[in-house]
Amino acid sequence: MTATVWALLPPVIAIVLALITKEVYVSLMVGILSGALLYTGFSPVGAVDTTFTIMGAKIGGNADILIFLVLLGILVALITKSGASRAYGNWAAKSIRSRRGALAATSLLGVLIFVDDYFNCLTVGTVMRPVTDKYKVSRAKLAYIIDATAAPVCIIAPISSWAAAVGSSLPKGSSIDGLSLFTQTIPFNLYAIFTLIFIIFMIVMDKDFSKMKKYEKTATIDADVHTADELKVVGHGKVLDLLLPIFVLIASCIGFMLYTGGFFDGASIRDAFADCSSARSLVLGSFFTILFTFLLYLPRKVINFTECCESLVQGFKAMTPAIMILCLAWTLSGICSDEDLNIGGFVSTVVNGSGLVGVILPFVFFLIALGLAFATGTSWGTFGILIPIAIAIFGTENSMLVVSVAAILSGAVCGDHISPISDTTILASAGAQCKHIDHVSTQIPYALIVAANCLVGFAAAGLCQNGYIGLICGLITLILTMCFLAYRMKKQETA
Secondary structure: OOOOHHHHHHHHHHHHHHHHHOOHHHHHHHHHHHHHHHHOOOOHHHHHHHHHHHHHHHHHHOHHHHHHHHHHHHHHHHHHHHOHHHHHHHHHHHHOOOHHHHHHHHHHHHHHOOOOHHHHHHHHHHHHHHHHHHOOOOHHHHHHHHHHOOHHHHOOOOOOHHHHHHHHOOOOOOOOOHHHHHHHHHHHOHHHHHHHHHHHHHHHHOOOOHHHHHHHHHOOOOOOOOHHHHOOOOOOOOOHHHHHHHHHHHHHHHHHHHHHOOHHHOOOHHHHHHHOOHHHHHHHHHHHHHHHHHHHHOOOOOOOHHHHHHHHHHHHHHHHHHHHHHHHHHHHHHHOOOOOOOHHHHHHHHHHOOOOOHHHHHHHHHHHHHHHHHHHOOHHHHHHHHHHHHHHHHOOOOOHHHHHHHHHHHHHHHHHHHOOOOHHHHHHHHHHOOOHHHHHHHHHHHHHHHHHHHHHHHHHHHHHOOHHHHHHHHHHHHHHHHHHHHHHHHHHHHO
């Protein structure tokens, strides 16, 4: 069953079940067990043993991310209990005077936090929830804004954990400089560029369509999110009591990225960001931010010591749903990895054996990357599978290599963006405190509209053998699409 079309079955089962039943945990578990049964030749005991072996390995390998989630949950609990979030919400309500302003501020903050998508998702949600709630922006819409300014921004930021991931995907012994290749793909990374343009359009219009329209009409806080009830405001915190910890968190995470990348041992800033351990840096940064927050609050009696200690447990509990979904998603990804069902091996065989004409490869790479990332929930794994294939096909001197790699990056981010089992999608839901499946179902129509225009762009780039022509063609169709959507939304409003 390995490296065959059957390898696609587990993620398909999990995704379809999740969309039908709205029960993410059970759907993921069914997908995992179906994959384990395929791998073990339908041995029930072997399947369960394989499941928990992979789960243990995945949790161990991603322990820093789980620790970071817990620490960030604690920080959010501290800030909420202190009253700083409420004070910020009151201040922002006076400074931001409209829904458009709230949405624009949310997207701008998402663009500014470009270093890491995990950090982006949770930080933007923490800071902007009070403001968007004030203007009755649905949690589903907030989750979309967060998600659309996380990975799409990181994938065009040279100083980010994603740039390092792309560089590490190059074949061993390759003569290509990873960061140089990444930088060259930025103008042709159509999904990232078009997503940011589409967000601006949606903010200016301040109207929605498809399932998002329904959620915006109700604009209620999800019933399954109990954080607000558990974290009662007990302190007299001010706006600075929120802004200072967030600033320290950003500065310390960036500083520790330089530290883990060897900057203080003589490495250049560029090399330090490329070689850093982003997950460990986030853990270190969040830990020292919590210490800073304790020292900021306790001497001034913003909250007392007992209330600080209560935040430790409450912050952990608030992140439990996201942690559980992540662990299951990682396990499903592990079942599909090259060590088990090897979904990547199947894709490699299809691409290498197809004899595709070079002019359509950017178009095809985008579609394959989208499907692979959607099925596995990982952009980085998709990079590692497809980028070496692109280099093998084009070599290092062909100008279309850059466009094809950009197509892979675009498709991977798009697939990751709409996948229910993607870690960034899960964390965007957690950051917005939105039901996960609501975020997925409302985001998919928006993402697919952008993806359709990307397909036009990459098709034109391949046919003309010029990435800039592809960019222009894609932009033209995107503008026409937005004009059509504006017309339809206004017509529905007046009907």
